[in-house]
Amino acid sequence: MLNVRRKSKWDLRDIWEGICYVTRTGCQWRLLPIGYPPWQTVYWYFRRWTMDGTIEIAHQEIRKAIRREEGKKESASIGIIDSCSVRMNATSGMQHGIDGNKKIKELKRHVIADSPGNRCCCTHAANIHDSKGAKQVLGKFNNSKCDEPNLEQIFADAGYRGKLIKWVKEQLKMNRTIVKRRDKTIQWAVQPKRWIMERTFAWLLNF
Incomplete structure (x- = not known):
């Protein structure tokens, strides 16, 4: 390769x-x-x-090997999408913005991952809303050399509601599922599927 x-x-x-x-x-x-x-x-x-595109192909082959070792099919059928605002240094890139919710100025890592946590990632200014930034990472994922022919379901949080669901169905031929909190009275609880993305973000903090 x-x-x-x-x-x-x-x-x-x-x-x-x-x-x-x-x-x-x-x-x-x-x-x-x-x-x-x-x-x-x-x-x-x-x-x-x-x-x-060699690095993307290498990442795809490593991802396939990991899935085989875990007894899964090489191609994922579900994906989880989320973003994380991060502070960067002065040479991190040209796109900068302020995430008013997290009170963080700089960039957003927008990631889509499969169930083991392997990922496709893009970055954009932190002031871009998740529903708009999602089109960038989903478009990159769909047009790259890492296409997933069996991917048919995308899990996301409530920040991805609205017109995005129509765009995902029309452009990517996929379904989108919003994972909501089961009980608003509970301050913290592991959310189905979404915990996988939180683990992926924790991994990224080491790099």
Whole structure:
């Protein structure tokens, strides 16, 4: 899967591990440890694989392997969508906004995940409402190399009500289910399906 026409004296696995190191630690490319290939080489492959979709395909293959190990079909039939506003640094991107509800200025991570928590993610300004931002992540998910032919049901919270349900049915040929709180008198309780997304957000905090 990682075969390329360009000859390199560096092993592709070492280059891939260098990309993973930057992703895991958040360090600058120039601070890549000496044990890895030169940062210029690692970055060249990262940019090349990002532009031609190789990284998306690799993520999809890893996701399929995880699902097989858990005894599930390779293609998911349900997805869970949610967003999380996060504070970023000055070089995080061009889109910035204020989430008035969470009182957070910067970006939103908008994620759709399957039941094990594997995800497709996009970012946008925090002031974009979930119902509008959902079209971005769902559109990216539907048009990417990570298409899910069996995906037919999307679970979401009450923030995704309104015209989005019609758009999902017409454009993506999927159904959407709103997961509501069972009892408003209970301050905190695990919500069906939605807890999976909360776990996914917890994982993302480590990267």
